[in-house]
Structures are given as structure tokens and as C-alpha cells.
Amino acid sequence: MAVRVQREDFDPGHEIARMGAADRGIGAVVSFTGLVRDLAGEAAIGAMTLEHYPGMTEKELARVEAEARARWRLADCLIVHRHGRLEPGERIVLVVTASAHRDDAFEACRFLIDWLKTRAPFWKQEETGQGERWVAARESDDRAAERWLKPG
Template sequence: MKWHFSHQLQVEVFRRNFLIRVQLEDFDPGIEIDNLSADNYHIGGISSFVGLVRDMYNDHKLISMTLEHYPKMTEKMLEEIQSEAFKRWSLEGCLIIHRYGQLNPGEKIVMVATASLHRQDSLESCAFLIDWLKTKAPFWKLEHSTECDNGKWVEAKEDDNIATRKWDKIIPNKARDI
């Protein structure tokens, strides 16, 4: 299958809704959540996270941020991250939307949402997704600030690596039920 820069992968299996989009366009979190849960009355809870472009970076005013990616590499990794969430938790649905291109302060960058029968699966898996996306998804951020007109590439933060590693030690609900 050939992927395009902006695509939608949607598969329904046993009432489960898997959705991954990498796109230039903005999105509406309310509409996305409605679509994630549409016609699935088994869902007892949905958790979501929406990441925004901040206006400050290291005490400098941020003018804009440019996100770059290699489509095939990015989509493959997002599918692997989503698949890992389904292995660890009992989910009815999972949504990952990540934007690329030039974004300004206040604009939405990313959204993850998970739907499950019970809140704990939804809450934990949502946190897992955003933690793994921050360190494993191949997006490169070039921040343009008042400090540097040409931009500065953002390095991974140790706090993000620590947040990702904590999931190696956590036994999710699905594993506890076995």
C-alpha cells in the first residue's frame, strides 16, 4: 500500500476503531472524539490528550515551529506504537493524529485518544501513547524564536526519555487479567 503525506488509516475489527493520521491540516478534537466512539455503545470511557505549540522555549519567544517527517518511516512507527497499546490494554478504539509543516503558537500539534470499557485502560493507554510518541515517533522539530532567526533543532529531553522508560516497568490491566 502506498502512503501519502496526509492519509487516513482506519480499520474496524470487532468494534475496535484504529485511526492514524499524519496531516498538514488542523483538526477538531470534539469531532475526532465523536468519530472514535460513533455507534459503539460498549465504550465506557474516552481519554484524550491534545498537544499545542507553546509561545516560549528556553526563555525565548517562539515565533513558529516546523515539524518534518519521512512519511513511510513515521506511519510505520505510529502503527507499531498503536499496536503496542492494543497489546497492553483492552481498548475499543485508538486515535493518533500528528501534524507536520509550519505551526504557530497556540496551534494543535498532536492528538491521542483511547476508548475502552473502563476508565483505567483508557487513562493509562492515553498516557502511554503520548509518552511513546514523544520519543519514538520520527518527527523533527525546528523552532524559530527571537533568539535564532534560522531556527534551532529541538533535542530530546531526558524527562521524555524517563517517561517512556517507566512503561517498561508498568504491568497494564490486560496483563493483570491473565
């Protein structure tokens, strides 16, 4: 179980392989990798900068992870989130979950990315041809997180 907040890139293949090797009781490893896109609506993006709240970010990600462990039977779990300046195509976030059977790993992985998107204190600022702008929170992200408020 781990949470990492870092400027550097990460290697999803390495993290996934490492998780599966840790425990022979693991039968399923699920991962989500988030990438920087080159378009936001109509505007082309040159790059984006992720600002965060050092200290709270790590604590909030740990709380999100603890919630997932309370809801599903996870053998292991990893969240890696980058900050700083990122260009289109670069990786932003990695969530990996491992469990004995696939249902727990699939559901927990989806929960973790939905939940952290509305809780972890990160803010994206995009560089466009018209200058810099702060990304507005999306209602669809709130909806995605809210569905996990219901039991099950």
C-alpha cells in the same frame, strides 16, 4: 484504530464524539491534545516547523498503537500528528483512546503520547529572535517513556 499524519488541523471534539458513537460497549473516552507553546526556555518562539520521515512515521505510529492494544483492552484508538509549519496555540498532536472502563483508556492514552514522543520520527525546528534552531530531545521525555518499559 487509526493513525493519521497530516499538514491540516484536526477537530478534537469531532474525533472524540465520533469514537464514542462507534460502539455502545465503550464507557470511557480519554484524549490528549498537544499544542505549540510560545516559549522554549527563555526564548520566545515565532513558530515551529515539524519535519518527519514519510513512510516510517506512519509505520512507527502504527507500531506504537499496536503496542498499546496489546497492553490494554481498547475498543478504539486514534493518533493524529501534524507536520509542517505551526504557530503558537496551534494543535500538534491528538491521541484518543476508548475502552469499556476508564483505567484502560487513561493508561493507554498516557502510554501512547509518552511512547510516540520518543519513537515517532518527527523533528521540531523553532523560529526564535536569534534564528532557527533544532529542538533537542528532552531527558524528561526519555524518563516518561522508560517507565512504560516496566511491566504493567
